[in-house]
Amino acid sequence: MRNLIWAGLAGAMAAAAATPTFNHDIAPILYSNCATCHRPGEVAPFSLLTYQDAAKRAKQIATVTQSRFMPPWKAEPGYGEFQNERRLSDAQIATLKDWAANGAPEGNASEKPTPPTFTDGWQAGQPDKVFKLEQAYSLPADGPDQYRCFVIPMNLDHDAYVKSFEFRPDNRKIVHHAIVFSDPDGNARRLARNGNSYPCFGGPGFAPISMVAGWAPGGSPSVAGPGMSLTVPKGSDLVLQIHYHPSGKAEQDQSSLGMTFGDPPTVGRGMVFINSRAIHIPAGESHYVVKAGITIPQDVEVLGITPHAHYLGKDMKIDAKLPDGTVQHMIWIKDWDFNWQGQYRYKEPVKLPKGTRVEIEYTYDNSVANIRNPSHPPVNVHWGEQTTDEMAVAFLSVKLKSMDDQALFQKQIGLEFINEFLAQADNLNDFPPEISPQARARLSMAISLFDRNHDGKLDDEERKTLMDFLRARLQ
Numbered sequence: 001m002r003n004l005i006w007a008g009l010a011g012a013m014a015a016a017a018a019t020p021t022f023n024h025d026i027a028p029i030l031y032s033n034c035a036t037c038h039r040p041g042e043v044a045p046f047s048l049l050t051y052q053d054a055a056k057r058a059k060q061i062a063t064v065t066q067s068r069f070m071p072p073w074k075a076e077p078g079y080g081e082f083q084n085e086r087r088l089s090d091a092q093i094a095t096l097k098d099w100a101a102n103g104a105p106e107g108n109a110s111e112k113p114t115p116p117t118f119t120d121g122w123q124a125g126q127p128d129k130v131f132k133l134e135q136a137y138s139l140p141a142d143g144p145d146q147y148r149c150f151v152i153p154m155n156l157d158h159d160a161y162v163k164s165f166e167f168r169p170d171n172r173k174i175v176h177h178a179i180v181f182s183d184p185d186g187n188a189r190r191l192a193r194n195g196n197s198y199p200c201f202g203g204p205g206f207a208p209i210s211m212v213a214g215w216a217p218g219g220s221p222s223v224a225g226p227g228m229s230l231t232v233p234k235g236s237d238l239v240l241q242i243h244y245h246p247s248g249k250a251e252q253d254q255s256s257l258g259m260t261f262g263d264p265p266t267v268g269r270g271m272v273f274i275n276s277r278a279i280h281i282p283a284g285e286s287h288y289v290v291k292a293g294i295t296i297p298q299d300v301e302v303l304g305i306t307p308h309a310h311y312l313g314k315d316m317k318i319d320a321k322l323p324d325g326t327v328q329h330m331i332w333i334k335d336w337d338f339n340w341q342g343q344y345r346y347k348e349p350v351k352l353p354k355g356t357r358v359e360i361e362y363t364y365d366n367s368v369a370n371i372r373n374p375s376h377p378p379v380n381v382h383w384g385e386q387t388t389d390e391m392a393v394a395f396l397s398v399k400l401k402s403m404d405d406q407a408l409f410q411k412q413i414g415l416e417f418i419n420e421f422l423a424q425a426d427n428l429n430d431f432p433p434e435i436s437p438q439a440r441a442r443l444s445m446a447i448s449l450f451d452r453n454h455d456g457k458l459d460d461e462e463r464k465t466l467m468d469f470l471r472a473r474l475q
């Protein structure tokens with residue numbers, strides 16, 4: 001009898017030890033992985049700070065963490081190691097599941113950790129200069145999401161060397177994500193006509209663009225490494241592209257961007273831009289593949305990568321094929337979501353030697369089964385910047401060996417871009433805006449010169465001869 005009681009008690013104690021409680025097991029997981037977004041006034045639709053908040057959603061929490069819908073993190077493990085990775089371990093997911101299955105007990109009050117505190121102000125300290133939307137923007141209570149580009153004059157009378165950027169959403173309930181561009185040529189002002197903003201979706205509506213920073217909920221300020229400040233030419237405007245998601249109430253937003261300035265850069269930097277305009281996705285097609293790539297003209301270290309597509313994009317894979325034949329996986333997103341795009345910064349810069357070919361392979365789903373498809377019924381979709389168009393883009397932000405390499409790299413990568421255009425374009429006279437009008441005239445002439453068999457196109461051999469000629473002239 002006594003033995004039985006002991007056995008029963010021990011069993012009960014073991015079960016108690018094994019059953020996770022909010023205070024002992026769940027709060028630490030939620031506080032460090034969910035609270036950045038799930039707290040009052042933040043982007044997520046509810047807070048997860050108190051026992052009551054979490055307990056009534058225990059089952060839902062178990063489901064969305066099991067499926068890895070939450071926390072939102074799109075990059076597949078094993079394909080690039082990134083900073084600020086938001087992934088729960090298998091053990092944490094099992095604990096959340098166990099807790100829900102056992103009736104979500106609260107546990108011992110003495111074990112409850114203190115809830116995290118968050119800085120409401122600037123995360124990276126007071127910036128040297130704050131750029132704010134000139135007027136608050138009004139968003140109606142409902143209706144579709146809005147994507148808007150705001151032009152903010154920087155009024156710089158000299159070039160600026162930017163050490164850090166911090167986007168600070170004003171109304172976190174409606175600001176879903178933001179991308180910052182710099183515009184030295186007044187393109188955005190022209191698009192905004194008399195006002196200071198204009199609707200924009202896939203990009204800022206002009207080219208060439210230089211992307212400065214991206215922000216999504218839970219994101220952190222971007223701080224340049226030593227010697228790596230970013231030069232913003234005087235007279236530039238900032239263009240803030242903000243994605244607004246209506247909250248059910250009429251809202252206003254006047255977000256801002258803080259910057260700190262430093263010394264001119266001493267380390268060379270560059271941007272690698274991969275892009276395909278050869279996108280023609282038939283209505284109903286559920287597996288449409290777009291491939292594109294570019295050859296890296298110098299030894300580089302990749303600091304960050306930004307894949308980009310719209311609502312039909314599903315699977316996005318970027319690999320680097322090194323000259324020695326090895327393949328370096330850069331990133332793989334299996335379930336692309338336009339609402340969770342952004343720059344992925346590598347934990348350690350990824351070294352790619354000269355001659356490496358970086359290739360994107362994106363798959364699109366234009367069927368009714370794609371719940372994000374903006375067209376019902378699906379329609380034929382082509383390249384473009386509108387919601388109902390598609391894009392296949394990747395930006396790689398790279399570090400060069402020295403500052404002296406920077407100007408040459410810019411020219412070389414421009415040439416590689418032209419090479420890709422010549423290799424895949426349907427129409428050689430339909431130049432993308434990234435190729436300047438001056439370059440177009442010269443390029444047209446070169447195309448006609450190197451088109452030995454006069455068929456109006458450059459076959460692979462002709463293109464190779466042209467590129468070798470142009471590359472030789474750059475050195």
Ligand code: HEC
Nearest residue numbers: 033034036037038043044045060061064070071072217218
């Ligand atoms: C980076 C911000 C962010 C983080 C971190 C985050 N969430 Fe969310 N969560 C959201 C947003 C935003 C939504 C609303 C749905 C959406 O926009 O995707 C959401 C929705 C949810 C939902 C409702 C899902 C549904 O089907 O309606 C649950 C449950 C949830 N989150 C749980 C969690 C848990 C648990 C964690 C931590 C393990 C977490 N979230 C981390 C932003 C976040």
